[in-house]
Amino acid sequence: MRILFLGDVVGKAGRLAVKQFLPQIKEELRLDAVLANGENIAGGIGMTCETLDELFGAGVDFVTSGNHVWRHKEIFSRLEKDRRIIRPANYPEGAPGRGHAVLTLGDGRRIAVLNMLGNTYMEPLPCPFRTALSWVESPELEDIPVRLVDFHAEATSEKKTMGWALDGKVSAVLGTHTHVQTADAQLLPRGTAYLTDLGMCGVEQSSLGMDFDAVFERFLTKIPTAFKPAKGEISLNGAYLDIDDATGQAKEIRIIREHCPKWRLETSAEQGMPD
Numbered sequence: 001m002r003i004l005f006l007g008d009v010v011g012k013a014g015r016l017a018v019k020q021f022l023p024q025i026k027e028e029l030r031l032d033a034v035l036a037n038g039e040n041i042a043g044g045i046g047m048t049c050e051t052l053d054e055l056f057g058a059g060v061d062f063v064t065s066g067n068h069v070w071r072h073k074e075i076f077s078r079l080e081k082d083r084r085i086i087r088p089a090n091y092p093e094g095a096p097g098r099g100h101a102v103l104t105l106g107d108g109r110r111i112a113v114l115n116m117l118g119n120t121y122m123e124p125l126p127c128p129f130r131t132a133l134s135w136v137e138s139p140e141l142e143d144i145p146v147r148l149v150d151f152h153a154e155a156t157s158e159k160k161t162m163g164w165a166l167d168g169k170v171s172a173v174l175g176t177h178t179h180v181q182t183a184d185a186q187l188l189p190r191g192t193a194y195l196t197d198l199g200m201c202g203v204e205q206s207s208l209g210m211d212f213d214a215v216f217e218r219f220l221t222k223i224p225t226a227f228k229p230a231k232g233e234i235s236l237n238g239a240y241l242d243i244d245d246a247t248g249q250a251k252e253i254r255i256i257r258e259h260c261p262k263w264r265l266e267t268s269a270e271q272g273m274p275d
C-alpha cells in the first residue's frame with residue numbers, strides 16, 4: 001500500500017501547497033491514500049469546516065490533528081460525526097470526537113490510524129505510551145495490519161521512544177507538531193517506519209508558518225502578540241510509505257519535500273479564501 005502522510009498544513013499557504021503539489025505527487029507515486037495533519041489549516045491555528053472541506057477537496061483522504069484542534073468550536077460537532085478526522089486519543093473522557101479511526105479505501109483495504117499528544121513540554125495528558133499499547137491490543141485491530149500513528153509531540157526523545165515501543169506493532173510512527181522536517185526517516189528493526197517529524201506544508205521562510213515580525217516581537221518583549229500566517233513561497237513536507245498489506249510491515253519510508261519558487265502566497269492572492 002502506497003501512502004503519503006503530510007505534516008502540519010498551515011493556513012491558506014499550506015492548503016495552497018497541497019492543492020498545487022498533490023496531483024502530481026499522487027500520480028508519480030501511484031498513491032493509494034493521502035493523510036495530513038490538519039491542526040493548523042484555519043488561519044494557522046485550528047480547523048474550520050470550510051478549510052477542512054478544502055483539504056478533502058484537494059485530495060486528502062484522512063486528517064489527524066493535535067493540540068490546536070480545539071481553537072474553533074464549530075469543529076467539535078464535525079469531530080463527532082466525520083470519521084475522516086481524529087484528534088489526539090489521550091485527551092480525557094468528554095473531549096469531542098475520537099482519537100483513532102479506520103480509513104477504508106475504495107478497494108476495501110483498510111488503514112487504522114491513531115493520533116496522540118506527547119507529554120513532554122506539552123499539556124500533561126494521560127500517558128501516550130499506555131494509550132498506544134492498549135490501542136494495538138484492541139480487538140478492532142486484529143484483522144487490520146496496516147496501522148499508522150501520528151505522534152504529535154515536542155520532544156525528540158519522546159518521539160524516538162514511541163517508535164521503539166511500537167516497533168513491530170504498527171506500520172509507521174510519524175511525528176508532527178514541530179513543523180520542521182527531520183532527516184531520520186528509517187525502518188526500525190521489527191518493520192515499523194519511523195520519522196521524528198514530517199515537517200510542515202506552508203511558507204517555509206517563516207516561524208513555523210507564522211510571520212516572523214510578531215514572533216520576533218514576542219521573543220524581544222515577552223508580551224503576547226497576535227501571530228499571523230506568513231506570506232511567500234510555499235512548500236510541502238511529508239513522508240511516503242510503502243507498506244505490505246498482508247503483514248503491515250513497512251517496506252520503505254522516504255521523506256517528501258517539495259518546493260517551487262513560482263508558487264507563492266501573496267497578500268493579494270487567493271482573494272476570497274479564508275486564511
Ligand SMILES: [Fe+2]
Pocket residue numbers: 008039040066177178179
Ligand atoms: Fe502544528
Ligand SMILES: [Fe+2]
Pocket residue numbers: 039066067068152177
Ligand atoms: Fe501542535
